[in-house]
Each structure stands twice: as C-alpha cells, then as structure tokens.
Amino acid sequence: MSTVEELIERSNRLGADPRNTNYAGGNTSAKGTGTDPVTGGDVELLWVKGSGGDLGTLTPAGLAVLRLDRLRALVDVYPGVEREDEMVAAFDYCLHGRGGAAPSIDTAMHGLVDAAHVDHLHPDSGIALATAADGPALTKEIFGDRVVWVPWRRPGFQLGLDIAAVKRANPAAIGVILGGHGITAWGATSAECEANSLEIIRTAADYIASHGRPEPFGPVVHEPLPDAERRARAAALAPVIRGLASTDRRVVGHFTDSPEVLDFLSRAEHSRLAALGTSCPDHFLRTKVRPLVLDLPPTAELSDVVARLTELHAAYRDDYAAYYQRHATPSSPAMRGADPAIVLVPGVGMFSFGADKQTARVAGEFYVNAVNVMRGAEAVSRYAPIDEAEKFRIEYWALEEAKLARRPKPKALATRVAFVTGGGSGIGRAIAHRLAVEGACVVVADRDGEAAARVAAEIGGTDVAIPVTADVTDTAAIVLALRTASLAFGGVDLVVNNAGLSISKPLLETTEADWDLQHGVMARGSFLVSREAARILVDQGLGGDIIYISSKNAVFAGPNNVAYGAAKADQAHQVRLLAAELGAHGIRVNGVNPDGVVRGSGIFAGGWGAQRAAVYGVPEEELGAYYAQRTLLKREVLPEHVANAVFALTAGDLTHTTGLHVPVDAGVAAAFLR
Template sequence: MTTTSTPAELIARSNRLGSDPKVTNYAGGNTSAKGTATDPVTGEPVELLWVKGSGGDLGTLTEKGLAVLRLDRMRALVDVYPGVEREDEMVAAFDYCLFGTGGAAPSIDTAMHGLVDAAHVDHLHPDSGIAFATAKDGEKLTKQAFGDKVVWVPWRRPGFQLGLDIAAIKRENPQAIGCILGGHGITAWGDTSNEAEKNSLWIIETAQAYLDEHGAKHPFGATVEQNASLPDADRRDKAAALFPTIRGIASHDKPMVGHFSDDPRVLDFLASEKAPALAALGTSCPDHFLRTKVKPLLLDLPADASVEESIARLNELHEVYRADYTAYYDAHKTADSPAMRGADPAIVLVPGVGMFSFGANKQTARVAGEFYLNAINVMRGAESISSYTPISDAEKFRIEYWALEEAKLQRMPKSKSHATRVAFVTGAASGIGKAIATRLAADGACVVIADLDLAKAQAAAAELGSTDVAIGVQVDVTDSAQVERALDEAILAFGGVDLVVNNAGVSLSKPLLETTEQDWDLQHDIMAKGSFLVSKAAARVLIEQGLGGDIVYIASKNSVFAGPNNIAYSATKADQAHQVRLLAVELGEHGVRVNGINPDGVVRGSGIFASGWGANRAKTYGIEEEKLGEFYAQRTILKREVLPENVANAVAAITGPDFSHTTGLHIPVDAGVAAAFLR
C-alpha cells in the first residue's frame, strides 16, 4: 500500500481548487498543509508547514511553488510579535523559519495558515463568498446563510494579526469549518486534505445557493436600452476602431498590452442602470484591485455613439480619471509611501461594446479582465441580497501602496527588449518571416503571424506558445480590405500594433524579354503595393495610439545591385527601399521609425527559393540548386551563408531600444557584397 506525501496531497487539492473559476481566480488564494518529516541534520521528526508561496497560482502549483517552514519556529513568532503597527516585519521573520533549501518565498498569508490549529487550510476568493464579504450587512447574512458553521471576520488587511484573529475564531468556535473575511474572501479548514476541500466547497456552494434562492431577480436594476449590446459585427468593428485610442490612454505613463472581452455578463452590467454608480465604487478584494486598479474608466455615452464622439469623450474622461487617481494617491499617501505607479486606468468599459483591460503582457491584461468580471459577479451577488459595500479607499491604498507589495514588484525580473510591443509580420508562416516572428516573441513581443495560408499561419503561431504570445491571421496583402481585417484581428487580440514587418514576397527569375506583364504585376502587387497597403493601414493605428512604433521593410541586396535576369523582382525591391525613405520622413513626427533590411542569398527555409526561384537562380549561375547557398556564401566578403535567423537578428536590433534614434536606414544582411554597398 502506497501513501501520498503531504506536499503531493496539498498540490493535488490546490490544482483542483485552482482550476475552477467558481472557487478562485488566477493566482488568487493560497492553501496549506501541516505534517511531519525527518530533519536530515538530527534524524528526528520535525513538524512542517507547506504553504503556497508568494506569487504562485493554485491551478498550476507544483512543489517548487511551496514555501516550507518549521512549524515550531513559525508559531514561536507569536512571542516576539511587536503588534499590528509593525506586523509587516513578520514577513521577513518567516525567512528564519524556512526548512531546507529552494522553494518559494513565504507570502503575507503564511501566518493565517501556520497559526490556525488545523492540519489543512484553504484561503480562497470565490465570487459567491466575496458577495457576502462585500454586502453592507454581510455579518448578518453570513449567520443567516451558514448558521454557526461559518464565522464573520471584519475587514483586516492580510498579515500576522489577521492570522491571529482567525486562529482565535477557530479556537472559540469549535463547530465552525471556516469564515467569511469581510471585504476579501473565505478561509476554511479541516483535519484532512479532503475535509478542508470539502468544507471550502461547501461554503462556496452554500453561498451561491443562498444567492440563487434569496437574491433579487434584477440586482443591477432596469436595462438602459440605449446602452444595450450592439449586434455582434457592429460591436467588434467598434471595439477595433476604439482600441488603439483606449490603448494609448492606458499607456500614457507606461506601455501596455490590451485584451478585449464582450462577455455577456460584462455587456449586461454595462447596460444596467446601476452600472455607473457601482463602477465608481471600485473593486474590493485585494486580488481584484491590485490587477484592475481601484476603479475603471467608464465611457458615459450611449452604445450607438459614433467612433469619433467616443474617442473625443474617452480622451476627456482620461484627464478626469488621471486627476481623480492623483487625488486618491495624494489623499492617502504617507511619508514612506512608494511613488505613484501611474494614473492611467487598467480597465476601460464601453457600453454596448465591452471591456478593455491592460497589463504589462497579454496574460496580465487578460487576467485583469477576468478579475474585473469576478468583481462584476461579486457586485451582482452583493446587490441581489443587500447593497455592495467595498472596503474604503484608504484601505485600498494601504494594500495598493503597501511596502510589501512594492517589494514584490521590485523582485519581478527585468523586462525583455520588446516587452509590451505588438508585432505584425507578413509572410510569417515560413522562412525569413517565421524567423523574425520567432525572434520577436523570444524578445517579449506579442506576435501576429500574417500569411496567405491561414492554416500555416496558425500552426506557426502555435509553435511560439499560447494565444497570449502569438496568433495567426490570413491576409492577401494585395487586397486592402483583407489587410484592414487582419489588422483589426491584431488589434482585438492585443490592443493595437507597434511593430510592422513587410516581409511577404514572391519572386520570379527571368530575363527582360521573358518577363511578362503578369510577372511584373504579380511581384509589384505583392511587394510594392502590398507593403504600401500594410504600411498605410498600420500607420493609422500607430498614429492613433500615440506610442510611436516601427515599420520595417525586408527589401533586398537587389534593391541597389543590378543582378542578371530579375528585372521585376529587383525593381520591386527598389520600390520598397524608397518607400522606407519616404515613410521615414513622413511618419517621423509621430515617433514612428521606418527602416529596411537588405538580405541576400537566404536559401535555407525560404519559401521564395523553394517555389522555383532557387532553381532559376542556380540555372542562371550554372550550378546545382542544392549548392546555391554555398555559392552565395563564397561570393561574399565574409564567406558566410546568410540564414533567416541573421535577418531576424537585424530586425530585432533595429526595432530595439539601442536604435531608438535611427530611421531611414537600410541594413545589409548579405555577408558582405561589395557591389551592394550603400553610397
């Protein structure tokens, strides 16, 4: 018979709880277990506490995400606890209680888990439980819904004192299985892992059953018809039209990536008569407002307001929001408060359209939206049985600008060079384009792989990671409507576009007398016209965002070198090269840099070479096609074959921070072809 270890049992329970959005949100809550292990120094048994560490997520928790503490030392901290005014010092003291090496840093909630006299403890943030926690008469409702099995705990900021309070409640209420933490969430316990999980789920399900049975049918009041959801296509079109402006608003202080949600629950909330008042109250659970800020920016125009009207009003409301947030900071700051982190909204709500959420990366932006949806669910529950009453702004500030929260932010790793940037790369399902997309994603960018072949684009995107990292879209760059649609997909996925790479291309190798009008038109349509259409559509977005940006043309050595038998291709590349110069001059006033890359002889992985160009060039030079890369290398100064990755490196460099003052440049990536030197 095998016995499951205490950490393994805890992780299994945590993963089950964390995978259910009704139980807790992403990275929300924490769990623990107490047990005995052998001290490798003394060989004697020692009591330990395993608890989810700081910053982890229950749904994906592994043993590395647990903090492991000696229970005797952790509980001995009670004797040296200096009082609630200095309770933050206890977090540093947890380090002196750690057992062994490795593991995660102990979180602020460690005291709750260690001091409560139960083998297993769960602290969770279920919407149904927080509805009681934020109800005006939550204490009375808790007794009505749960009897004496669940005890009300008035709001207290997480920390050592809250751990002492809950431990006392457990001692004084032996019949209780858990508690409702005012303004915050729930805590439950049990003698076994199964019992703790069962008790947690009982509280959550009982809370929801009470809401379902006793809650008002329309907790948000009547529907305001002028704010009702727009039809699907109109809603998405308006979202795409507004998103660059809204992203610029959210990125005034610091660049952000965006996420859009038109979840029916969001649209229902925005169409209700109570939405303005409830939105103004802000969120309550610390896990919520640390992601969403204390309150959202709500557009106060009807759903059918024009895009132009909406943009003008959003910009006005942004100024109001910034002034309001600054006043909130100034009203509650103390001499040792961290500096204000920015006064822009993280959540922007547009009636009839949906919710726009923002973060330092796509996952953070998406999770912020999920947390605000949790907040809407909480408001709905609280309003259905009482009135929604979040914690005060003063208490929110104590959490948001907590020294411990600041320390957590300072521990975050340094951002990569292209973090927060959204890259749109054409012809990116193979060859040079795929290498560019891969490099930019590795450097932290969100990447849109745009290609004529949708299946290949989606497959290439999947290789880079989840849709938080990359998406694939279909586009024929010769069709302006398709270009606009592909950019709209990019906007709806990530909030906008910052970096555009015109890479889509085709080539036919023929001498002048064999080059047909159709050959000429095909190459110019794809590369010259296609680059123009993509740059024009992207420029509108870049200008509206107001965040600057980059446009890069993958031109060619042939844009300046007169090679044999490729009149149409080389003339098209010369067209692209001059577009770089023209657009650099025109878009510079908007902070948009336009540069070009001139590769040569990129044979490996190239879609162009594989489609017949390689065979034709090999015939022109009188060599075997499989030796074409070697041939190109030998004619260069450096005697090196040029690979797609070499071109990708140049794109990453010219669009990175080290070249912030460079525009109108063409970078040769040809291993040195003297005849193509720029002059």
C-alpha cells in the same frame, strides 16, 4: 498519497474552477511530519502555497515549507499590528530545507490556525457576502454556527491570529467569511478541508440564486451593439484607448465582450457600482482602485467617443493623483502610473491593460470576478467594498512594492506588438521567433493560415503569439488581420513587411502577369499593409516601427530578375517616402537588404532557388555556398541574420534612425549603398 501529493491535488482541483478562486489567488496548506536533516528526528512542518503561485497549476516547487515550532514561536515575539509587516521577513527564519517558494503574507493564517489543512480562497459567491452591507447578518442566516464572520483586516500576521482565535471559540465552525476579502476553511483531512471549502462556496451561491433580486444591476438602459458592429468599434477604439492607457508607461491590451460584461454595462446601475471600485485585494491590485467608464451611449459617433475618452482619461489621472495625495504618508512608495487598468465602454465591452498580455488578460478576468461579486452583493443586500484608505494601504504596501521590485527586468521589446507578414516560413518565421524571444507579442500573418498557426504555436500560447490568415494583396484581409491584432493585444507597434515571392525570368520572357504578380505582392502589398498599420500607429500616438524586408537587388542589377528587382526597388523607396511622411508621428521606417537566403527560405524552396541556380550555372544544393563565396565575408546569410537586423532596428538603441537600409549580405560590394 503523501501529505504534499494530497495538497497539490486538492489545490489543482480547487484552482481549476473559476467559481472557487481567481487566477493566482488564494492559498492552501497542509501540516505533517518531516525529518530534521540535522538530528534525523521528526519535525512538524507546514507546506503552504508560496507567494505568486497559482493553485490551478501548483507543483511541489511552488510550496513554501516551514517548521511549525518556529512559526508558532513568532507569536511570542510579535510586536503588534503596527509592525506586523516585519513578520514576513521572520518567515524566512522558519524555513525547512533548501529551495522552495518564498512564503506569502498569508503564511501566518495557515500556520496558526489549529487544523491540519487550511484553504484560503476568493470565490465570487463568498466575496459577494463579504462585501454585502449586512454581511455579518447574512453569514449568520445562511450558515448558522458553521461559518463565522471576521471583520475586514488587511492580510498579515494579525489576521492569522484573529482567525485562529475564531476557530478556538467556535468548535462547530468549518470556516469564516473574511469581510471585504474572501473565505477561509479548514479540515482534519485534505478531503474534509476541500469539502468544507466547497460547501461554503456553493451554499453562498445557492442562497444568492434563490433569495437574490432578479435584476440587481437595474433595468437595461442601453442594449449592446450587434456583434459585427461591436467588434468593429472595439477594434477602432482599442489603439486609441491603449495610447491613453500608456501615458505613463506603454502597456499591452486585452478586449472582453463576454455576456457578463455586456450585461453589466447595459444596466442603469453600472456607473454607480463601478465608481465604488473592487474590494478583494487580489482584484484591485490588478484592476486599480476603480475603472474608467465612458458615459456616452453605444450609438454615439466614434469621433465623439474618442474625444470624450480623452477628456475622461485626463480626469481619471487627476482623480488618481488626488487619491494618492489623500492617503500617502512620508513613508509611502512614490506614486505609480496614474492611467487606468480597466476601461469600460457601454455597448462595446471592456479593455484591460498590463505590462504583458497575460497581465492584461488576467486584469480583465479579475474585473469580471468583481462584476460577479457586485451582482451577488446587490442581489441580497447592498455592495459595500472596503473603504478607499484601506485600498491605498494595500496598493502602496511596502511589501507589495518589494514584490514589484523583485520582478525581472523587462526584455527589450516588452509591451511591443509586432505584425509580421509572410510569417509562416523562412525569414518571416525567424523574425517572428526573434521578436517574441525579445518580449514582443507577435501576430504571425501569412496567406497560408496553417503555416501561420504552426509558427504561432511554436512561439507559445495566445498570450505571446496569434496567427492570422492574410493575403497582402487583399485590402479587406489586411484590415481584418490588423483588427484582429488590435482586439488581441490593443494595437500594433512594429510592422514587418516581409511577404514576398520571386520570379526569375529574362526581360523578353517576363509576362505582364509576372510583373503584376511580383509588384502586387511586394510593392502594392507592403504599401497596403503600411497604410492600414499607419492608421493604428497614428491613433495610438505611441510612435512605432515599420520595417521592409527588401533586398540587395533593390540596388544591385543582376540578370534575369527585372520584375523582382524592380519590385524590391519600389519597396526600398517606400522606406524613404514613409520615413519622411510618418516621422512627425514618431514612426520610424527602415529597411533590411539581405542577399539570397537559401536555407530555410520558402521563396527559394518554391522554385526561385532552382531558377537562380540555373542562371549562375551551379547545382541548386550548392546555391547558398555560391552566394557566400561571392561576398566579402565569405559567409552564407540565414533567416536568423535578417531577424537580428530587425531586432537591432527596433529594440530601442537606434532611436534616432529612420529611412535607413541595413545590408545583411555578408558584403556584396556592388550592393553598397551610395
């Protein structure tokens, strides 16, 4: 294999195992020979994982490629540790060829260490030693002269010089433990480098397992709640905590009740250790300097828990502001949000938050890494992370601020969680797709679970969309579906009442069962969904949107659809009633009145199309064209046109609009609103 192929395969293997490194953490490199495009001669090159990439999914496009002669020449112009941030910009002048990823802050480490292959990783076992109070002595005891301790230094050019010097002075060494941070290993070949990395990781893990105290977090003081009770309480708390965590800016949530988290929160030492915060820069950049920890037992009343969380959140914000003031300098970036990224609730689990679902999920994964690190450090020593001032230097690093500034502008519905009923086909499917494209996390709800799953899969992975099986006439099913939404994303912001069916019969042929079925699904079903969703929206305190997909038939009297038209009129008035009632909570309620949507419609395909075609005396395949010709614009209404209206009502521009019905009927004069 080529040098690059070897590097990619090694990176993917190391990154695929969470025992080796966390998501998007660490970097790998290889040195080799390439061709100078100007002279045609050979040139020494460095291939290194670029900024922001993930080892487990790394591809050649994620590598930065630099000329080693120019990179090494930077040593001669290095202005010293006080100005080492300037060296990151200098890396751009060492790049080889066109394209490639941006060089990361760790590029110097890989380029200056005299080894053909270098790995820098964040394994839990390695960081446990790196954060142990007597880490240097433990490193010597465990590894002898094969691994050397390097005291904490912020990542950068000077750290690269330090590690290069350590390797020169210790020819028998295969790598280093970086105080407070992680590990770096090297080798003459890619295989040797990978083997050395794994030797450090596994040797550290074996030592902790064989020499560590059996209960490093102390005795159990509170058992976790039973599964069903725990999940129910988590679902009830998720919107409340998400609302608190969105004080500065709205976030998406993620819930974790893994065995590691529940065990940590059940032990006597969890509060002390959590207060110390995380240590590895990759960890606390995503989890914040420390979590918010509830100090009530799992058996506390829910109302008491909510009240205490509100108090603790206010105190957390004050503490974070004080932390910023203690360490900020005139050149520091402005204080970012003061809300917690991690909230720990003993007996229940961990709630993590971020600008999108993936960020929230990864923050939780990183805190699980931190728990594993604390366990290892406490097992063989005492957990001693880097001090608060160093954490601040990295959290408010100008280079970190620049990285944040390079992020793309959020989409219109970013951080919004949408719950779409009848989302498995037709109009609901189109709405679910459109909301996801615009940045929302989407819960696709449908009585046909397979259809919901298909649509969710079409949209993307579970960080973007999840399916739930729910019959809107079943209160328990609705409650369960919304609980699932809260556990998946932290709550709900945007509800679309789209589920429906159609029965087309003359009055004298319409049975009581027809009437009850039609009203049960649409009038009663949308009422039940709105009621249960409103509980979440009110608890969150973030406002929100409820959208009813009604119909022109709510205001237009057509033949042979008394049950359908009356049910749609019921929905239309629910919009007005709920807009009046929920406005005090910042919740806007609006409706969309489509004309008949034939193409792509599950309702029309299910028999309604044939019935309406018979009423109008046209072939069923020409029904869409018939509807179009009776409109002012002579255009057929499609599912995506209804989805466009939902987006327009919820994307932010119509901030002062509630109680409105938007016609999407290409102009049916008889259905004009009066």
